[in-house]
Amino acid sequence: DNLPVDSEEEVVAAISCWVGPGTKEVNERLKLHAPTMLKEVRWLQTSAQYRSGLAKSHEMFRSNDCARLLGEVEQWIKIEDEEKPPCPFNRRRRPPSTLFVFGMDRNSKKWSVLGFDRNLQAEEWIADMEDRGLASYSVVGESIFVVGGQNYSTNVIEFLVRERLWRKRTSLAVGRGKHAAAVVKFNAAAADEEGGEKALISIVGGTNDSTSLSSCEVYDVSQDRWYKLPDLPERRGGPAAASLPGDSRVFVFGGCNGSRWLDSVVCCQLRADWREKAAIASSTDFWQSVARMRTARRGLAATHFRGKILVAGGWNEQGALSIVELFSPPDAACPRGQWTELAAMREPRWYFTLLTSADAVFALGNSCFFALQLRTRASSTSCSYFSVTFGVFFCTMALEFEVVCLLSTLLILCSLFFSIF
Incomplete structure (x- = not known):
């Protein structure tokens, strides 16, 4: 439960690496431990496309026990009835994570690293930079x-x-x-x-x-x-x-x-x-x-989310943009990939950062070259929070609310979702 990971795909990759191919010792790991460990993967936070390719990308899923577990996982996820059978994997969310933000304080003009909780509320100074x-x-x-x-x-x-x-x-x-x-x-x-x-x-x-x-x-x-x-x-x-x-x-x-x-x-x-x-x-x-984007631009931001890539904001001849598009990467059914336009952000942003957690996407910061009227509490830069719900082929995005967090308009941001022990 306390694994400091950015995604469940990392957990699967780590188990696969530990199991390894071939030897007698490996076969013992594969038979005795791999199925039990795979039950601890939060499979709901992985995409169907990712799960369908596991047998090709990870040899351990060619074993009967691991393949059987993966089949049970897929079957359970597809059942839409409210009265589902017992879940074959761990559904508990991992503990709260820390979001690390890098940038210059508006008042002191000093660069530093701050830590926030996943709701961008509790703040902690981490280090100078x-x-x-x-x-x-x-x-x-x-x-x-x-x-x-x-x-x-x-x-x-x-x-x-x-x-x-x-x-x-x-x-x-x-x-x-x-x-x-x-x-x-x-x-x-x-x-x-x-x-x-x-x-x-x-x-x-x-x-x-x-x-x-x-x-x-x-x-x-x-x-x-x-x-x-x-x-x-x-x-x-x-x-x-x-x-x-x-x-x-x-x-x-x-x-x-x-x-x-x-x-x-x-x-x-x-x-x-x-x-x-x-x-x-x-x-x-x-x-x-x-496949090309629907809108040409620079200074845009991109991040992965549930097997797809979210691309937002940027700048072109129209000025700063609030456009949001979702890219489905190329696969056998669509060799060049596919774009879907989503609801726009509440305000235009360029040279900013998109961050993801298991069920949300955060848009933080804005270009130091573009003046914005920012609401302030004890600080400046705005942050938009998105609640994302995926259908079978499309993503719908509803803008829920806007939060105000620290740092200046010269903010350059990054994240690390790191478990607190």
Whole structure:
């Protein structure tokens, strides 16, 4: 119950990694422990598409016991009657989490890290930090990596959540700000003698001074090392990026190529063999085009939510935008993916952040270049809260209420849903 995880897909991946393939010891783990451990997964917080692909992506689901449990889970979820049979898995929600917010205090002009509860009410000072406007913030385990940003820096720093300390990491090859970042995790047993799970942080596009960039880099967290990826097919300043838990694809949305706003979307695969493929692939081979957004823009935000990707806000010739779209990633039934337009946010936002919990999406912050009339209590930046209900093929989003939280209009935000012990 106390696992500090961002998603239930991470729990499944950890069990699969621990069970492993092949040996007598592994077979004992598979038979005696895996089914019991899988009953602790909160399966209601996973998508049907994810569950349907488990037999292909995780070998343990080819065993009779694990496959039987997965079938019982799927059958129970599909039953719509109020009088369902006993649930075959743990339905309890995990304990409250802490949301970490990075930015500059409006009054003191100092940058710091604050902690909030999931309702953005209770606030706690966590640590001081250096000025990192227009950086990217990526969560890996119990660390948050802050990449680039202020004055198009190459600097990379890691915030250790449990210790509440900072440490410097290997720098980027190309300094940048207004870029996008996404985290991909995969089982490295096939490509790494040490095996285990690998975490990669992909950094794409952005700007260096007034120039939009097409260059991309990927950070291997375990090695503290950066690698070059093939360039994007076109320059993208101010794009958004996202990946789905348990999915090796990185999707890059919108941006500006220096002369026009972009509605195009591209994706790449970062599997265990990504280094070999990146070394020989051309830009157009490595980055595949998928369905375009309905609205071209830059400074937008994207996040995964229940097997889909939510894309919101941004800026184009109309000014700041409140548009919200939902992207269903490509699959066999829809090879280029599909877009669905949702209810707009209450106010336009650009260069802001979308955060997700199990049943909600938060939109926090706004660009430091765009003046807004913000309601204040003891502070400034507004935060919109969404309650999301999914149907079979579509997502409907109803804006419930607006909260006011701390920090300034220069706020750059990131999250880590980390269990409190």
